[in-house]
Amino acid sequence: MGVLDRFSNIVDFHRGDSSKLKKMRKKQLQTVEIKVKMDCEGCERKVRRSVEGMKGITQIEIEPKKHKLTVSGYVDPEKVLHRVLHRTGKKAEFWPYVPYDVVDHPYAPGAYDKKAPAGFVRNDYDHHHQGTQLARATSTEVKYYTTFSDENPNACVLM
Numbered sequence: 001m002g003v004l005d006r007f008s009n010i011v012d013f014h015r016g017d018s019s020k021l022k023k024m025r026k027k028q029l030q031t032v033e034i035k036v037k038m039d040c041e042g043c044e045r046k047v048r049r050s051v052e053g054m055k056g057i058t059q060i061e062i063e064p065k066k067h068k069l070t071v072s073g074y075v076d077p078e079k080v081l082h083r084v085l086h087r088t089g090k091k092a093e094f095w096p097y098v099p100y101d102v103v104d105h106p107y108a109p110g111a112y113d114k115k116a117p118a119g120f121v122r123n124d125y126d127h128h129h130q131g132t133q134l135a136r137a138t139s140t141e142v143k144y145y146t147t148f149s150d151e152n153p154n155a156c157v158l159m
Contacts, residue, residue, distance in 0.1 A: 033095030050087035
């Protein structure tokens, strides 16, 4: 493998593009998912053309029903997002959703989003305090729980 790398550097050196290739090698292969509102085929075409000319992109996938743009390649995610924002003039953000089975409490107020595609909820991993808040019960809930508990000797039993 070392011989092939040296040979490719020699060949690229003679072409004069070695600095560009070295910059491309330093970037890692990434998949960038962006949420952009697309209403029609024209919007879809506009979003595709905004990223088509970028160096390092190997694949572009657009899902207009989910309002999702997926770009794979040796690119910087921030640059891709900035390019989509600048070229389309549309509001764009990194894909904020994850599958609902990954989240502990998918229907909690912070995670549930009506605008999310089917089977997805908002990615709420950054807000760790919400998980601890959901685990705690309020004093009223504790009172009701212990009133009908089998572990409480003075509990009320309904039959």
